[in-house]
Amino acid sequence: MTAQLDFFRERLPRKPYHTNDLMTGLQIAQLKTAISSRYIQPNGPTHKYWFVFDVDSSTAAIDWYDQGAPAPNFIAANPQNGHAHLFYGLEVPVRTAPDGKLAPLKYAAAIESALRERLGADMGYKGLICKNPLHGFWRVTQYEKEPYTLDWLADYLDLSDHPIKRTEYGLGRNCELFDALSKWARRAIRQGWPKYDQFLQACLDRATGYNAQYFTHNPLPHNELFHTARSVAKWTHAHITQAGFSEWQATQGAKGGKKSKGGGRKTNERSARQSKPWESIGISKATYYRNKQKTTD
Numbered sequence: 001m002t003a004q005l006d007f008f009r010e011r012l013p014r015k016p017y018h019t020n021d022l023m024t025g026l027q028i029a030q031l032k033t034a035i036s037s038r039y040i041q042p043n044g045p046t047h048k049y050w051f052v053f054d055v056d057s058s059t060a061a062i063d064w065y066d067q068g069a070p071a072p073n074f075i076a077a078n079p080q081n082g083h084a085h086l087f088y089g090l091e092v093p094v095r096t097a098p099d100g101k102l103a104p105l106k107y108a109a110a111i112e113s114a115l116r117e118r119l120g121a122d123m124g125y126k127g128l129i130c131k132n133p134l135h136g137f138w139r140v141t142q143y144e145k146e147p148y149t150l151d152w153l154a155d156y157l158d159l160s161d162h163p164i165k166r167t168e169y170g171l172g173r174n175c176e177l178f179d180a181l182s183k184w185a186r187r188a189i190r191q192g193w194p195k196y197d198q199f200l201q202a203c204l205d206r207a208t209g210y211n212a213q214y215f216t217h218n219p220l221p222h223n224e225l226f227h228t229a230r231s232v233a234k235w236t237h238a239h240i241t242q243a244g245f246s247e248w249q250a251t252q253g254a255k256g257g258k259k260s261k262g263g264g265r266k267t268n269e270r271s272a273r274q275s276k277p278w279e280s281i282g283i284s285k286a287t288y289y290r291n292k293q294k295t296t297d
Contacts, residue, residue: 004144011042017040018034019037041129041130045224048108067120072087074143090148177207177211186240207228
């Protein structure tokens with residue numbers, strides 16, 4: 001086994017989805033069992049280790065070169081029709097869990113979108129399951145030996161035409177769902193301050209609704225919805241509390257009618273930027289500063 005395929009095996013989820021026949025549905029098993037199947041889950045729910053693209057062409061194994069795309073680390077092709085999955089490994093995986101940093105996720109989403117278009121890959125391919133390059137049925141061809149950085153991939157692409165908002169494919173969906181659900185949760189928790197289990201169910205219901213509303217052609221799978229809803233619910237329930245919100249309201253009321261006399265303003269603003277009080281009370285940064293301005297005018 002070569003370094004590229006060793007790298008693939010090492011990064012597989014511990015209990016991946018797998019199947020020998022897509023028509024019979026997916027199963028979950030320990031890796032030692034799943035790895036013998038024709039199809040397997042390449043990325044877990046918290047990290048993106050691989051960009052995988054589905055190219056339905058009889059010459060999929062070489063089309064990437066004619067399109068001026070970067071060389072895949074390897075390709076797993078169907079020996080009967082040439083259709084293939086192209087694999088691009090990431091040197092540093094992108095954290096797709098909602099507690100990860102949003103900027104790298106958005107950058108990766110734009111790269112994924114641009115590379116999919118460059119390759120002429122199937123827009124409807126969700127990436128949950130892939131041709132298992134460790135299975136002998138597929139014809140595996142290996143190209144680039146080293147895993148890619150996001151910047152290295154971006155050098156081949158024009159990202160200006162690939163905004164990640166309102167996209168129904170790939171990582172862009174994760175970005176949009178997290179943004180929308182977080183904004184909703186910070187307002188919703190103030191409507192009665194529910195217990196965690198109740199609030200988690202409300203977040204999951206809202207995430208399911210957004211999934212149906214935003215991604216009609218290519219919805220996120222339930223496990224990704226649940227991980228996003230749980231992360232948003234956990235953070236919001238822990239950080240936006242009834243006591244904290246009441247304290248903020250009392251502080252705002254005490255400031256009513258007072259005039260700002262200057263002095264120390266820059267220090268106070270710097271402190272606010274560091275502590276981000278708007279997050280703990282569940283309002284936007286813009287609303288926080290608008291309310292603050294009203295109390296000092």
